[in-house]
Amino acid sequence: TGKHWGYGKDDGPSIWHQNFPVAEGDRQSPIDIMPQQASHDPNLGPIVLNYDHCTSLNICNNGHSVVVEFDDTDDRSVILGGPLDNPYRLKQFHFHWGGKGCHGSEHTVEGNSYASELHLVHWNAVKYRSFGEAASAPDGLAVLGIFLETGDDHRWLHTITDALYMVKYKASVTDFKGFNPKCLLPSSLHYWTYLGSLTTPPLHESVTWIVLKEPIAVSERQLGKFRMLLFTGEEEDQRIRMENNFRPPQPLKGRKNLQ
Numbered sequence: 001t002g003k004h005w006g007y008g009k010d011d012g013p014s015i016w017h018q019n020f021p022v023a024e025g026d027r028q029s030p031i032d033i034m035p036q037q038a039s040h041d042p043n044l045g046p047i048v049l050n051y052d053h054c055t056s057l058n059i060c061n062n063g064h065s066v067v068v069e070f071d072d073t074d075d076r077s078v079i080l081g082g083p084l085d086n087p088y089r090l091k092q093f094h095f096h097w098g099g100k101g102c103h104g105s106e107h108t109v110e111g112n113s114y115a116s117e118l119h120l121v122h123w124n125a126v127k128y129r130s131f132g133e134a135a136s137a138p139d140g141l142a143v144l145g146i147f148l149e150t151g152d153d154h155r156w157l158h159t160i161t162d163a164l165y166m167v168k169y170k171a172s173v174t175d176f177k178g179f180n181p182k183c184l185l186p187s188s189l190h191y192w193t194y195l196g197s198l199t200t201p202p203l204h205e206s207v208t209w210i211v212l213k214e215p216i217a218v219s220e221r222q223l224g225k226f227r228m229l230l231f232t233g234e235e236e237d238q239r240i241r242m243e244n245n246f247r248p249p250q251p252l253k254g255r256k257n258l259q
């Protein structure tokens with residue numbers, strides 16, 4: 001009996017606090033990143049992505065985004081280093097995007113948003129026995145955020161966009177094996193990091209955010225394919241295009257983002 005929520009006028013981010021009061025908490029995400037205000041922490045090392053043996057399983061439309069899920073039964077694909085005290089296992093990645101020509105990223109940089117944002121979701125399997133348990137612990141999750149800007153075609157994104165027609169409707173899922181998200185990384189792993197939350201209900205304040213400074217380029221044509229997805233299920237009369245599935249930046253409430 002999960003409470004209904006969405007990105008529309010009547011069920012969108014401005015009313016989430018009614019069913020999820022933590023929406024007005026002290027470490028909510030996303031935020032507007034101000035690089036000048038970010039304090040440099042010399043103890044912060046580079047992040048390391050050990051994705052070489054990662055195993056993608058399927059791609060699904062969960063009614064809020066398109067999600068690629070991974071086998072997280074062992075430490076075959078982990079993120080470590082940077083602000084993290086343990087390796088965190090890759091569980092899934094998904095995207096947020098806008099409408100035609102307008103912006104769709106969740107984090108912004110000095111008030112500027114990007115066309116889209118990719119989130120790679122990881123959980124702390126050293127301290128917690130399941131993803132669900134980690135998802136509500138303050139150091140349970142680590143999400144790597146990558147900005148997408150419009151430019152040339154992305155050489156490898158077609159592997160994902162070619163599969164989107166198979167998951168057009170909410171709750172549709174299809175096999176999606178052999179995809180390694182390393183091909184979606186920019187050339188630099190320089191990052192900002194801060195303590196935040198899920199950007200979707202239940203908005204648990206359990207995420208260490210690691211946002212890469214360098215965006216990747218994707219074409220308007222490739223982004224357009226995400227907009228053929230629907231928020232609605234095959235059996236519903238209404239067909240609502242999946243777009244603008246992003247939460248706007250939330251108050252910093254005294255947080256410093258580090259770099």
Ligand SMILES: NS(=O)(=O)c1c2ccccc2cc2ccccc12
Nearest residue numbers: 064065094119121143197198199200
């Ligand atoms: N935008 S998000 O990364 O906060 C997010 C999750 C974050 C942590 C754990 C699970 C999450 C599941 C999501 C599902 C759809 C969209 C964002 C999601």
Ligand SMILES: [Zn+2]
Nearest residue numbers: 094096119199
């Ligand atoms: Zn996300």
